[in-house]
Amino acid sequence: MRSFAVVALIAPPFPARVHPHAAEAAQRSARWATELGLIVTADAARRLDRANAGDLAGRACPDARPDRLDLLTDLVTWLFAFDDACDDDGLGADPRRLSPVVSRLLDVLDLLGCAAPPALLAAAGPTGVALHDLCRRLRDGDHPDLLIRFAAQVRDYLLSLLWEAANREHHRVPAVDEYIQMRRHTGAVHPSFTLTDHARDARPSWSALADPRLSALDRLAADLVCWCNDVFSYGKERRLEQDGHNLTLVIARETGQDEQTALAEAADRFNAGLDAYLALERTVLDGAEPAVTRTVEGRRAWIRATYDWSMNASRYA
């Protein structure tokens, strides 16, 4: 499906850049995942390698301090590994089995990276230990506001997986509006944005964050990342006959169109969203405080990164 995506999606008009240490960060992140027990089989290691977390993070954060690029790369690695774990044996389609896993990870998040009771980490397993490690390192960065925001966003991500699991269990395809709202959370884009803000020292005032224009821009950037991913991954997901969690499929179901037409409409939504993003960005940047400008640069980089990484990734080939 890559060739369709290449033809149908407008390339985001932002520079395509990669962090000079992206490859090293990728290798280090693979070791991190292995040492913490996130990756235990050769097959899992191969899948994670193909997912290319280092390329995605390195493109999303082309000018970060290396240690902060490492943190973002590890988050992306963690998300890919957990996503694979949910896919592997039906965990992500069974709310009854997923609920205790999610609740133990919420226990980990509640620690905010502080010293953990060993029993809690033991119960949460390698996924929990690795999540705790991410929080601990973010805590060391001494930006408690970002730490609290990150924990809240990962919590939304984890809770939204229960929505996805209940849908899968019932073979339910959500309506388009519902999908768009929930996809922001199941895609874990917001916590990825927050670690990008951390990497770029982009910490706008709370007034700026609550400004309707910046918060709308933030959502739109998250949507573009998710929709780009959906258009590129549609072919693979279709082959695997997984479920209805793809923009193309929810459009096809809601409109009654065939899937090729719906795929074109999904691409159109991305393109129209990109136009809207560019228009809104101009008003957000007009007279913005420097931290807002840095935040917006991070959002642009994520949109472009997702596009370029999707083009390169064999994950969806």
Next chain:
Amino acid sequence: MRSFAVVALIAPPFPARVHPHAAEAAQRSARWATELGLIVTADAARRLDRANAGDLAGRACPDARPDRLDLLTDLVTWLFAFDDACDDDGLGADPRRLSPVVSRLLDVLDLLGCAAPPALLAAAGPTGVALHDLCRRLRDGDHPDLLIRFAAQVRDYLLSLLWEAANREHHRVPAVDEYIQMRRHTGAVHPSFTLTDHARDARPSWSALADPRLSALDRLAADLVCWCNDVFSYGKERRLEQDGHNLTLVIARETGQDEQTALAEAADRFNAGLDAYLALERTVLDGAEPAVTRTVEGRRAWIRATYDWSMNASRYA
């Protein structure tokens, strides 16, 4: 079950106070709910009246500015009304019907109280319009940090209802640890705390909020509110044979004890939690910044308020 609770639970050793305007706030809140269409039947109005949101909010915030007491009272009214709506026709036990309702309310939260597209509010219905009104008034308070925190906490509450609905659908009784983690969110205690902080001008620094002692105290206060509620409401819930979302029932299921023994253990947990709270509170208050002290006073008031309101409320009679 009230008499058991009265005997078994240790009364929280904090002063029992009520806001002098609690009764007026209650009347005004009932009008607010009616005018916005949250309450449409005489039966619903009676139930809401019995729930006595004004008494709970007035006890939790005995010294707030009247307009801020109104905001907290309206949140409690909104929570009771939504809880009743979920109970009424099985909505809260059907993830497929609840998911679109939740996603539309998440759309409302994303607005952060800013001007809303009419179509969005129309789709979200009276519950969404009322939630938007709460956000709009919090926004007027000009504390964007509290607004963003509140929206994130209500989001967690809404997403956690999907967990509860999936359990009900499967007649699943969660394990005790899972229940305790998720109950913090399904109980909507955290957004209630945040509006209490707003009412008391209690805005600790982010460093203080990320401090492991204050964040543990915050969770423990939330747990005590939930567990007190569970012990008092157990009798009513048992009669209605609703579901397994009560501390007593999850203990009975996990330990194999009969429910009377499990109820006593639930009460013991509350009492032990209260001891732990008091010990932790001393370390948190030692040399604390004034905003932390104000925050802790708000938590104390909530614990005492829940106990006294539960004693008075005919909701659980």
